Amino acid sequence: MKRREFLAQATLAGMAISLPSFVLPNSKKINNTSVIIIGAGFAGLAAAYQLFKKNIPFILLESRSRYGGRVFSHALTPRLVVELGGEWVGASHTRIRELCDEMNLTLENNQMDTHLIYKNQYFAKGKWDYSNAWKQKFEHIIKTYPQLTEEDKKQLDQYDWWRYLVNNGCTGRDLEIRELLDSTDFGESIRHVSAFAALAEYAESSPKNEMDFKIKGGNSKLADAIVAKIGKQNINLNHTVTHIIQNNKVEVRCSNGKSFIADKIICTAPTFALQKINWSPELTPAYKNALNELQYARITKRAFAFSKRFWKDESFDLITDQAPHYFYHASKNQPGPSGALISYSIGDKALINADYSNTNAAREMAACLEPFFGPVKKLLKAQQYYYWGQDIYSQGAYAMYGIGQWFTIRPQLLQPHLHTHFAGEHLADWQGFMEGAINTGEDAASNIIQ
Template sequence: MEVQLVRARRDSHRGKKQIRRSGTHSQRAPEKPRSCIVIGAGLAGLSAAYRLKTRGWNVTVLEALQKVGGRVFSYKFEQAPKLTCELGAEWIGVQHKAIRRLCDELGLKLQRHRYSFAFWNGGKPPSRFFKPGAWCFSRKVGRNFKAFKKLFVNYDAAQIRDLDQFDWWSVLRSLGFTNEELRNRDLMDSTDFGETIRLTSAYGAAAEYSEGTDTDAMDYKIRGGNNQLPYALAGELDPDALYLSAKVRAIHQTSAGVKVFVNGRKRPFRAEFCICSVPAQCLLKIKWKPALPEEQAAAAQQLQYSRIMKTAVLFNRRFWPHYKRSGFSAFTTRISDFCFDSTYGQRGSKGILCSYSIGDKADDLSSEPSKANIKEWIRGDMMKVTRTKETQSKKPKGKKSQGKQSEIVAIDVRPQAWQKVPWIGGAYAFYRPGQWFTVRPILQRAHGRVLFAGEHLADLQGFMEGAVNTGEAAADQL
């Protein structure tokens, strides 16, 4: 029996402006519409589909999950429906031009999303919070780091390849970072790569910190949630163009075109071309005819995805510090790892703190069977970091009220361990030393009529911006 696939409804979104199409999008539609199947409704797939659609192509988007957005996942607790937190991609950088262009085109507003930060090793609470983007290590190491960045931007191809053989931790150590500074740097930088900097390519890290801004692309988010962007892109497609719960199991190619087979549906989808935007490891779950070149299958096998668990905890009140122009955040050596105020810039008495656990910590935390424990651990850590004292909710017997504030209650918790999400399997691609110039170019190659897209293939790898860049580039190639 043929299983009914879910055809997605057009998503409307409030406050949408008249859509302005930029010059690059408004080329004349070809006489007979050409056709393309896009696999994956993350930002790479949807931006490819949107671009093709605006150029008059017939586009079909097939997504394995029951929602669009992939690793963009905004969440609301039912006890606080006006507050939004991000369980996937969080920050948009000032330099992320493609995302900002799409937001502008689709009438989406950005809001400020910068964070002050401190370090806490479980002992005395931090005495100092740094401003967003501030240098938080010694002056001496600051001078060395600056000099290294200056040299790096002038590296030739051979020097870059050499650097890619090293890990970031070793390079920082050679620049004079002390053990404590290395630990703090690891706490910070591992949020960018999703694994410890002892395993991260020094080239990848040097490129990120030399070519970006001081705020490390942590500048904005989309008002109402980052998922407004995938919703808006999906809303621009024809009503019957998007299939959710459509798990692609096989791709067959002939000289005439591409046939894509989906679980639970006998008849294949057909088109002239296909853009496949699934994470590298998901390529291996698909049966290819002709088969993927051996080298490409091996590259997909070798590329690891990082382990990140985000845990949003809803509190009855916001007990953490408030700054005028930035939110609260803390890097800790505890299970909470990096923790920040998800509801900074959103009105309300309740608030959400989000823990961002990396690597082994993310695996350990995601193995904890009790959500109540996770909630209390994060609550306990953050009470200590912020020097917040426990208060009693009940009036002590026989005494008058001391006028104390109400008890701080962690109302609910929502964990999301990306390494365990089916059809995605990790937070971002994690290029280890030696892989950037070997594994990535192989994965970027087209296979017959199938082009590839996705965060893992981008120059700005690990970012929404990178995902969109690859989706639009694939559409441009057709």
């Protein structure tokens, strides 16, 4: 049984026990709105699009002054668009790919070939590898993953991915390189990540680990396209929800003094923002505990624009054991000769990377790259960073399921609260991905449409 199937069953089982015992009111319209969606990220937009297609009245309330949430395309220069949030669309991510098709958006190949800087030595793509013994062992682990029972998976959730690797014979250089690479997937050290969450991701992902495509022109194009379909008049930007009052109907109040009444709510706020909302009646103690337990990963993306693509290879990415952590070509498929690299750092390194002045960040970038690529700092034209660890709504890039959390916290956070259904990447089988956000938004809409 795959992670998705298993979790769907586990969640349904959990919901059956604790669904509210009263019957929800029907969707009689009040103020011409029957569903309030909180958040215009990919979960909220996907939910809105489903309701729109079924002619169910809705209104979308979004704190920020832009759509897309943690998908955040940015024009670094007039010619170069980079992603400061969600980047890669995976080959296995069927719903986002279908939506791109439906919206006539082009997905461009965004696969990378990884170079390495390790202990002051540079290894071009294809010139470095893990030891044969570890490669064989890992292949065996992935091959035998489908044989794991549900009990095996729960056992794996009881310890961290670093420990799992060590217990399976990954040591020394192999372990250090895995830590550098895998921590970019989870946004924190793999010593904090559930072994089950990590193994499931690697065993169920495409060969390039879902780093396959990007939307031509920037991933925010998908948000724009959905907004165009559902109509801007149905979306209220700069509306921060502060109070949710649920009786026979729901009343949602915003910090700007506006309030809205409807029959149901789809709440896609990340857990940090969700916790700040004043709920009446309150969220259950179990729900509040789960909100308190779940952590989000700290990631900084710092984009550098250069007048020349000195890295030459369009599919260039580079893992390093230095402060900038991971570089990748962020302007692949965009016309040159100028180009952009993003330095993507995680955990404590993310805060260091964010706190640099531009001058210091350029110095660190040069200290890492110049020994192997020559005097690149003089090619630098612009830079821009975003530190997700201090984003006021999420305080992190995406949720990070730690030891013992996958099978406990996630089903808890999926429980509806009276007329409110929850959605967002933190609740998804494809957790941490744009696909996951879309899946949960659509699922929440389906729960209402039924």
